[in-house]
Amino acid sequence: MNPAYWMELILIFLGMGFALIGNLGVFLMPDPYTRLQASATCSTTSVISVILAAMVSSGFSPTTGKLAIILLYFLVSSPVATTIIARYAWESGIVPWRRPKRRLGKGGSP
Amino acid sequence: MTPRTKWDLVRFVSTFSVLLASWLLFAGPPDAYSIAAGTLSAAVLAALTYRFFLDDHEAGARHLIPNPLLLLLYLPYILFRIYAASFILVYDMIAGRMNPRIVHFRTRLRSDLARVVLCSSVTLTPGTIAVLIDEDHLLVHWFNAESGHSGRARREIAESMERFLGRIWS
Numbered sequence: 001m002n003p004a005y006w007m008e009l010i011l012i013f014l015g016m017g018f019a020l021i022g023n024l025g026v027f028l029m030p031d032p033y034t035r036l037q038a039s040a041t042c043s044t045t046s047v048i049s050v051i052l053a054a055m056v057s058s059g060f061s062p063t064t065g066k067l068a069i070i071l072l073y074f075l076v077s078s079p080v081a082t083t084i085i086a087r088y089a090w091e092s093g094i095v096p097w098r099r100p101k102r103r104l105g106k107g108g109s110p
Numbered sequence: 111m112t113p114r115t116k117w118d119l120v121r122f123v124s125t126f127s128v129l130l131a132s133w134l135l136f137a138g139p140p141d142a143y144s145i146a147a148g149t150l151s152a153a154v155l156a157a158l159t160y161r162f163f164l165d166d167h168e169a170g171a172r173h174l175i176p177n178p179l180l181l182l183l184y185l186p187y188i189l190f191r192i193y194a195a196s197f198i199l200v201y202d203m204i205a206g207r208m209n210p211r212i213v214h215f216r217t218r219l220r221s222d223l224a225r226v227v228l229c230s231s232v233t234l235t236p237g238t239i240a241v242l243i244d245e246d247h248l249l250v251h252w253f254n255a256e257s258g259h260s261g262r263a264r265r266e267i268a269e270s271m272e273r274f275l276g277r278i279w280s
Contacts, residue, residue: 021203041235076230079230082233082239
């Protein structure tokens, strides 16, 4: 097999893995901010991986240029959407989840 | 011609040229009709939106025009940062190591455009989300925070990107 094929395969599987973990994170995380961390950032990586895989697969052609422009627009638009969601959560007064402080002994003062 | 009119004209022309360039990029093989339609719609859109495209106070040319070579180098750099950080984030999520904190710090960047790109880069990097940006003040949600100290957070999250961006839009 040629290296481009393996590169493509690795990138596609990376994209699948990141998408899976991002979507699992939405269900497992405790509050909106951490859910946003899991979903938005992991799916960003997965979309970038899939677009890169498509670029590797199409070789040196006009399609690669179009995919590069799509990637560029995605890199501009995706963080803006994420920041808007986070900003809305912040301004509607949702308090971020914190890891609870460890107590000193049983029944001691916190 | 007053300086105000001249500056308005510069804003209009730069908005128009950016719009026309992106039209020509996406319209495919150019023919007479496509170029005429593109020019007309770019002129109308530029007349409507030049006030937002270039802000009134943002008059420094070095704040708007990037260093093109470094801007091209920034793309692979940020892709590398995204991949490195997302592997760390996935490992942290699976291992259950999470300590989310809200940290805030101030950037040293002067240009509005560079600040926006810094905010986007912080959000793109998995593990950190820029919640608010107000002039030079950033509020960042950090997934696995090592400390709540502002200077330390800036060093860990933004300093290398900031140095890069400071050279692109000096």
